[in-house]
Amino acid sequence: MTERSSLRTRAVAGEPVDPTYRAIGTPVVQATSFVVEPGEVGFSAADMQEEQPYFYGRWGSPTVRVLEQRLADLDDGEDAVCFASGMAAASGLLLHLLRAGDHAIVSDVCYAGVAELCAGALRRLGVEITFADLSDLEEVRGALRPGTRLVYAETPVNPTLRLADVEALADLAHRAGAALAVDSTIATPFGLRPLALGADYVLHSLTKYACGHGDALGGVVVGRRAAMAALRQDALVHLGAAMSPSSASLILRGLVTLPLRMRAHEEGARAVAEFLERHPRVRRVLYPGLASHPQAELARRQLQNASGLLAFVADGGDALARRLAERLRLILYAVSLGKHRSLVYFLPTEDLLRTSFPLQGDKAARFRAVAGEGLFRLSVGLEAPEEIVADLEQALR
Ligand SMILES: Cc1ncc(COP(=O)(O)O)c(C=O)c1O
Incomplete structure (x- = not known):
């Protein structure tokens, strides 16, 4: 595989040969704890290093890590964090990025779980949410304000199949000092390239096309390296919705034929x-x-x-x-x-x-x-x- 391999080849050949057994395919490492040297890893997530040995399964584990690297590669992102479901990825990102008094613009038709989370828990925590038609750039421009930290889009939208112009939204959001997150579950990396079009974060419910066989729940956020390290520390370790290694293995199997x-x-x-x-x-x-x-x-x-x-x-x-x-x-x-x-x-x-x-x-x-x-x-x-x-x-x- 070369740097310039097509996405189709990367989907097949991007999974490394396992370094321990030389297995073609990633072993399922079900362990929740890993042996470390005394003092090698801090006990608190606050001391988490980017390159540290595996320590505890909720922080990261070998099979899930291979999947994260595969997903970052397919979306041309620097890094990725996997979660137990698509909703865990979405709620982890939203709770990580937004605090009381922040403003976010969220699609007024998007996956029901995300819409209900924004109208419920996020508003209860003091986050101001404007639900907007993200296919209408004038409406988005009108909704942006100085405290807007995030525009959260989904394209195509479940279930109305409405589209959002990712490039135009990224431009509008960035001019206003906000970030753009795009749920690209329905398009997959083979249908839409949100990061290349300017988005800061791309999310997928891996439960859907990525897994493809209806036998594992999962979610991912892909983005810049430092942003993913902060998301892992804040949202994965503390909110705790870690993906199981067996689900990661089923999703790795799915990616090959995606x-x-x-x-x-x-x-x-x-x-x-x-x-x-x-x-x-x-x-x-x-x-x-x-x-x-x-x-x-x-x-x-x-x-x-x-x-x-x-x-x-x-x-x-x-x-x-x-x-x-x-x-x-x-x-x-x-x-x-x-x-x-x-x-x-x-x-x-x-x-x-x-x-x-x-x-x-x-x-x-x-x-x-x-x-x-x-x-x-x-x-x-x-x-x-x-x-x-x-x-x-x-x-x-
Ligand atoms: C577009 C989209 N995003 C997120 C989710 C949530 O994913 P999960 O069911 O894996 O939690 C769904 C689920 O249907 C979805 O369709």
Whole structure:
């Protein structure tokens, strides 16, 4: 592997041959404690050194460290910190960066867990949050103020597939003295390059495409070396949501095929999106790979892969959800995304507005106009595209 190897080659050959056994593949080191010399490592996280021996599993461990280095490499970041889940990565970063009186701008439609954390715990701790439409640069410009420390974006957004222009947001945030964090879970490193476009932090829920097989939870933040050292000390060691070595091993296995899987997910999602767009029961299809996506030009400019997640609005709402759950044979009715299996899940609009999305007035009305009774979120898996389409066709008939 050379410095200039393609991402596809780096995904396969970037995992080092294990130095202990010369194993092709990273051993799972399940130990939680490591033998050290007296005085070699400080007992408190305050004394943590960047290059120190392994000490205690919550601070870092060999299998997880290989995964961190692989993820930093794939996103062209200097370093990375892994967490037990995507939410642990997001909450760790937000709690590390923001304190009482700070202001943050957060996407007004983003993964529900992040939206609810910001509206709940962060506000209770005295952090001022403005929820904004990050696809509207004028709205972002208007929301920035002297105390703004962070702009937190997700692109494409779960579940509306709205996009944010990372380069433009980085420019706006930096001019105002704020940092930009981008949750790039749905795009993966093969679809979007947030750090190259100017973001300071990139996050992924590794539970999704990175793992890809639906058998491990994980999350990561990638960024500059000093920033990652501070995040590890403050958020990983003290909040404690460390990734297990066995999860790291499953995610390392997933990364090898991630570029190939993303191509297959995109191929399947495009076929399904085009089928749904022609279906008489379907009112709207939201997918960044379609020419009809409201930000198709931005998708062409910033996404190298449109991913496998789409949402559609169809007549029938709840009743249709029950019917799909009963009649689909290949696609499973289940939450989550980015797995080998195709999954569909109905998100009722009024539930989203009550629990997750802080939209009011005109914004709520616009959301209702787009989402109707609710969004069917469909994560297109790795099955043959024509068979996924046939399954939907028989179930929608
Ligand atoms: C975009 C996005 N970010 C973060 C998360 C949270 O990740 P996890 O479920 O691994 O905690 C999710 C989960 O669905 C997600 O879709």
